[in-house]
Amino acid sequence: MRASPEQRYRRALRWYPASWRRVNEDAAIGTLLDAADAEGRTRPRLSERVDLAANGLAARIGIVPVAVRDRVAQTAFATGTAFALVYVWFQSWAPFVPGRELVLERTPHFGPFLNPGVVLGALWALAFALLLGGWLGAARIALIASIAVAVTLPLLPWGGPSSRNLVFLGILAALSLAGTPRSRSRLAVLTGGWVVVFVALYALGGLFSGTSALRGGNDRFFWETVADGYNLGVVFVLLAVAVAALCVARRLPAAAVVALSAVPWAAIWVLDLAADDIVVALTAVAVALVVATLLTLGAVALRRTGLRVVVVRGERGR
Secondary structure, three states, X not given: OOOOHHHHXXXXXXXXXXXXXXXXXXXXXXXXXXXXXXXXXXXXXXXXXXXXXXXXXXHHHHHOOXXXXXXXXXHHHHHHHHHHHHHHHHHHHOOOOOOHHHHHHHOOOEOOEOOXXXXXXXXXXXXXXXXXXXXXXXXXXXXXXXXXXXXXXXXOOOOOOOHHHHHHHHHHHHHHHOOOOOOHHHHHHXXXXXXXXXXXXXXXXXXXXXXXXXXXXXXXXXXXXXXXHHHHHHHHHHHHHHHHHHHHOOOHHHHHHHXXXXXXXXXXXXHHHHHHOHHHHHHHHHHHHHHHHHHHHHHHHHHHHOOOOOOOOOOOOX
C-alpha cells in the first residue's frame, strides 16, 4: 500500500524528539498538509524534508542542557585543535620524523607535506584563533569547513589522512558546534594541556626512541600504538565507572559531559573492532547501549527516590 500524505509527513517529523512530537506533531501535520494541498502535492518537497531534518536534529540537541553542551563543546574544541596540530607536526609535515623522505618518494604527497591533513590542521588552528579573538561565527564556519574537508578527502588520491583520523576530527568538530565555549582562557589552557598529552602519548608509542611515526607509509601511528583497541577498551571501562559514580552522586550534568566527550574515542574503538570483526563491533555497540540505558534508568530511579550520596569530611584538629 502507498503511504498517505499524512504518513509521509509523520515519517519526516521523526527527526524531532518524542517530547516535541507529543505536543506539536498534530498541529505541524495540519499546517504541512494544508500547504501541500494548496500546491497540489501528495508528498513533502525535498527542501521540506531537509528543513524538517535540520530543525529536528537541532531540537534533539536542544534537549541537552545548555551548560552541558557548552562544556562538551569546550572539551571537543580543545581536543580537536590539539590533535590536529600534533597530527600535522608528526604525520602530515613530519620534518624530523625518520622515514619521511622515503614516504615522499613512494606515495603521492601534498606539496611539501605527506598528505593534505595540513588543511585540516590549518582550519582547526584558524577556528581556534578566531574563537580566542571573539569571532564565534567565523570560528564555526571554519569548523564546518573542516567537516566538509574531512568528508571530501577520502575521494582524493592522496595517501591520507586515514579514516580514523578523519572520523575523529569530524566528530570533534560536530561536538564543538553543539555548544559555545564560555571561557576563552580556560579553552586556551585546556588546549595546551591536550597538546602536552598527545605529544606524551606519541613518546609512549616510541616515537622519540627511534620508532618512525610513518612506518608502513601510513598515518595511523597514534591509533596503532598507545590508542589501540585494547587500550581504548580499558579507558572506556574506567570512564563507565566514572559516569556511574557521577550518576550515583547525582552529578548528572558532569556524567553527561564525560559520556558525550568520550563519543569520538568510542567511534575509533568501534572502527578498530570492525576492522577485525564486524560482529564483535556490533556486539560492543549493543553492550554500550544497554549499559547507557541501565545507567540512565538508575539515575532516574535515584532522583525519584531522593537517595543522595554525601561525603562527610572530618573536622580539623582532631
